[in-house]
Amino acid sequence: MTNTQQIRQEEALQKAAVLAEALPWLLKFQESIVVIKFGGNAMTNPLLSKQFAQDVVFLKLAGLKPIVVHGGGPQISKKLEESGIKSEFKSGYRVTTEESIKIVKDVLVNEIQKDLVSNINENAKLAVGMSGDSNSLLEVKKFFLQDNDQKIDIGLVGNVVKVDVKQIIDVLESGQIPVISTIGIDKDKKIYNVNADTAASAIAIAMKAHKMVILTDVAGLMEKYPDESTLIPTVDIAGLKKIMPSIDEGMKPKMQACLEAIEAGVKRAHVIDGRAPHAVLVEVFTDSGTGTMVIESMDKE
Secondary structure, three states: OOHHHHHHHHHHHHHHHHHHHHHHHHHHOOOOEEEEEEOOHHHHOHHHHHHHHHHHHHHHHOOOEEEEEEOOHHHHHHHHHHOOOOOOEEOOEEOEOHHHHHHHHHHHHHHHHHHHHHHHHHHOOOEEEEEOOHHHOEEEEEEEEEEOOEEEEEEEEEEEEEEOHHHHHHHHHOOOEEEEEOEEEOOOOOEEEOOHHHHHHHHHHHOOOOEEEEEEOOOOOEOOOOOHHHEOOEEEHHHHHHHHHHOOOOOHHHHHHHHHHHHOOOOEEEEEEOOOOOHHHHHHHOOOOOOEEEEOOHHHO
């Protein structure tokens, strides 16, 4: 056997070992709904975007039911800047004005969603784009930040109060992958921006998802951000509530979304590093997993 043949054989054996490791998880998650919030570097790096699309298609073909939810923070900020509108954030939430909401929707639906659907469909024609304001898919109420007893108005930002699950179920039952842009609409047909983490949580809860996965730009939740050696691999509801006040502003909406999902019955919620190649597959189909996992209680593990 030549060196080249030996290398190829070793590579083949490594691939076989990876597939074998995935088998228990494939059996465990058959027909399970997995809500994945697409964001961070995975959204702005073309290679990572394509790998994410491959991961989602793999989940679908492996028998899971992925639902993709996306925001578009970096792209929205860039387009607003080009339009002469300054981006402002409070506690990790974008302040959204009447002037900026049209740009927010345009970027989410006509740029990010379009690219994501295209990337998925390059692998297999499975993706269906959906916008939260269409046919009241995501019904919202105006959201206020709470600072002690004071309400802080951050403009046209909505909190999801109802998810039209039938629309999503129809797409899943047709054998396709919903790709949902996080725009919401209220009873008066006014359009709102919705934080993608909180939207993913609301959808995961409404769809009774087995798992929610949030992609971000850091390794996960850290005790002392940004020191990755202080990564918290697993935290339960009680532990998360205890440290929530000290979590940095960018991570707070993600962990709040995880907390709400787990409290409402979602079995697992994960915040993972979207900068890592095939981060979703690593999380779902390997023993080691990645990032931070939120569970109901350590006592039940």
